[in-house]
Amino acid sequence: MTQIFAHRGYSTLFAENTMGAFIEAEKVGADGLELDVQLTKDGEIVVIHDEKVDRTTTGKGFVKDFLFSEIRKLNANKEGLKKEQIPSLIEVLEWLQSNQLICNIELKNGLIPYEGMEEKVIRLVRRYGLSERIIISSFNHYSIVYSYRIAPEIETAPLFIEGIYMPWIYSQSIRAKGIHPKHSAMSDAVLVETMENGIAVRPYTVNKDEDMQRLFKINCTAIITDDPVKALRIRKQIQNKS
Ligand code: G3P
Numbered sequence: 001m002t003q004i005f006a007h008r009g010y011s012t013l014f015a016e017n018t019m020g021a022f023i024e025a026e027k028v029g030a031d032g033l034e035l036d037v038q039l040t041k042d043g044e045i046v047v048i049h050d051e052k053v054d055r056t057t058t059g060k061g062f063v064k065d066f067l068f069s070e071i072r073k074l075n076a077n078k079e080g081l082k083k084e085q086i087p088s089l090i091e092v093l094e095w096l097q098s099n100q101l102i103c104n105i106e107l108k109n110g111l112i113p114y115e116g117m118e119e120k121v122i123r124l125v126r127r128y129g130l131s132e133r134i135i136i137s138s139f140n141h142y143s144i145v146y147s148y149r150i151a152p153e154i155e156t157a158p159l160f161i162e163g164i165y166m167p168w169i170y171s172q173s174i175r176a177k178g179i180h181p182k183h184s185a186m187s188d189a190v191l192v193e194t195m196e197n198g199i200a201v202r203p204y205t206v207n208k209d210e211d212m213q214r215l216f217k218i219n220c221t222a223i224i225t226d227d228p229v230k231a232l233r234i235r236k237q238i239q240n241k242s
């Protein structure tokens with residue numbers, strides 16, 4: 001059965017990459033989460049999509065220029081009523097102890113090559129005993145290869161914006177057990193052949209009914225969506241029909 005991963009948490013209804021969005025995703029029955037990580041000035045792994053805090057919080061500036069204590073003062077739910085802090089990765093991993101969710105950690109080190117990010121993330125994943133439930137993804141494929149080298153027990157998955165030829169060959173060559181393509185980047189035939197070659201396929205960001213239906217029908221490994229509730233409903237309809 002195709003798993004449903006909540007992209008930045010249940011982000012259609014709750015502020016992206018906040019504990020509120022993660023907790024609600026778990027409550028509604030998502031199988032997993034996707035979240036993004038950056039690094040503060042004092043080396044704390046924090047959960048936020050952009051290199052800058054401007055779009056999603058009440059602050060301004062680069063994450064890398066904030067101390068953790070300073071970044072925690074910002075509100076990551078500026079449209080909502082309840083204040084949300086930017087979570088630390090530690091906070092999320094602690095909370096994951098209370099449930100069975102799979103967690104896809106996307107290393108946002110494509111624009112800023114955060115020194116030591118892979119080691120820090122992996123140290124925390126190991127400390128919390130979550131290696132089996134974590135998938136490390138990134139658009140930075142050098143970082144994916146490095147993560148595998150230092151932690152072969154943790155699944156890795158390169159992200160793709162464009163299609164590539166025979167992605168399973170590429171994945172095998174970098175020892176990645178999965179690929180995370182943009183949902184429109186690769187044809188169904190390529191996705192199916194990738195899975196037939198033993199590679200998990202989790203397209204992003206799948207929000208339209210027809211795309212969800214198509215990917216459930218080919219029994220895709222997972223979809224990454226902003227709307228886990230819609231995805232759960234459509235998955236159930238398809239299951240009932242078959
Ligand atoms: O991990 C899938 C997806 O989140 C990658 O793109 O920009 O939403 O982080 P983005």
Ligand code: CA
Pocket residue numbers: 034035036106
């Ligand atoms: Ca992401």
